[in-house]
Amino acid sequence: MGSNLSFEDIQPHLVRMAILENESGQRIATGILLMTGEGDKRNWAAYAEKAALENIVQQKIEHPFSMAPVALIAKYGYEAKQVDRADGLLHVQIKKSAGVVQESKPTEKVQRLKGRRICLDPGHGGSNQNVSPLNPAYKEKDMTLKVALALKPMLEEEGATVYLSRDKDMELPPAERTKKINAYGAELVVSIHTNAGGGNGAEVIYSIYSDDKLAKILLEELCSKLGVVKRKVFTRTLPDNPKKDYYFMIRDINCQSVITEGAFHDNSTDLAILMKPDAHIKYAEALRNGLVKYFNS
Numbered sequence: 001m002g003s004n005l006s007f008e009d010i011q012p013h014l015v016r017m018a019i020l021e022n023e024s025g026q027r028i029a030t031g032i033l034l035m036t037g038e039g040d041k042r043n044w045a046a047y048a049e050k051a052a053l054e055n056i057v058q059q060k061i062e063h064p065f066s067m068a069p070v071a072l073i074a075k076y077g078y079e080a081k082q083v084d085r086a087d088g089l090l091h092v093q094i095k096k097s098a099g100v101v102q103e104s105k106p107t108e109k110v111q112r113l114k115g116r117r118i119c120l121d122p123g124h125g126g127s128n129q130n131v132s133p134l135n136p137a138y139k140e141k142d143m144t145l146k147v148a149l150a151l152k153p154m155l156e157e158e159g160a161t162v163y164l165s166r167d168k169d170m171e172l173p174p175a176e177r178t179k180k181i182n183a184y185g186a187e188l189v190v191s192i193h194t195n196a197g198g199g200n201g202a203e204v205i206y207s208i209y210s211d212d213k214l215a216k217i218l219l220e221e222l223c224s225k226l227g228v229v230k231r232k233v234f235t236r237t238l239p240d241n242p243k244k245d246y247y248f249m250i251r252d253i254n255c256q257s258v259i260t261e262g263a264f265h266d267n268s269t270d271l272a273i274l275m276k277p278d279a280h281i282k283y284a285e286a287l288r289n290g291l292v293k294y295f296n297s
């Protein structure tokens with residue numbers, strides 16, 4: 001498929017309106033098509049902005065192609081192939097081509113957490129399991145580890161340096177845990193948990209010595225990604241000392257630290273959410289999105 005044609009080269013008879021389809025034959029847009037190539041190689045290319053093509057191929061939105069002479073789809077690694085339908089209209093299937101080297105230099109991905117040092121703490125571990133009373137197959141220690149292991153590369157892709165308090169199932173008592181984490185010298189610690197004790201929805205706990213901005217952002221993201229009820233953000237102090245945080249993962253950490261409780265594993269509605277195969281990915285994405293928002297607002 002030729003990709004060196006300029007818009008001026010287009011002859012009117014080679015331009016047609018067409019129904020653009022995805023690989024499953026679903027209509028995704030109506031487009032302006034341009035015939036390219038010669039003889040057997042003649043084929044249709046569509047005009048569209050790269051972003052529009054990405055959206056169309058990923059079936060995210062319907063995007064009406066415009067006449068704007070932006071780029072041939074071949075340039076961006078897409079193929080357009082005519083398909084036969086009985087309605088007499090021109091139908092063209094748009095799909096990503098295999099192994100196409102992009103002519104345009106791919107734009108560098110913006111790293112939105114560049115230089116950030118973030119420690120993830122998958123709660124519990126070893127004999128400290130927190131098994132769901134509703135289903136012994138659910139163990140909080142496994143879920144928290146899965147979330148952290150999924151989240152680490154997501155944050156690294158955004159440019160962050162990521163530390164883990166544990167990267168496997170292991171015993172990690174409080175004093176040992178906080179000592180290990182403090183030695184990393186991170187600027188922020190996210191302790192990952194699921195909740196128990198009666199209730200449903202997500203909660204985020206923050207320190208009496210920090211504001212609630214991060215906690216609120218993370219709560220929003222957890223609720224929207226996991227589809228759980230928005231419970232609250234809160235601080236809690238020791239009963240005998242209002243100047244000290246109640247939870248050791250906040251009190252004994254020497255930088256900003258939050259505890260995320262994604263959902264209740266002793267609530268049947270929440271547990272069903274937590275037991276979905278991709279729940280740990282959703283949980284991780286929520287935290288990634290929240291951290292990106294926090295550090296960029």
Ligand SMILES: [Zn+2]
Nearest residue numbers: 123140193194
């Ligand atoms: Zn926990």
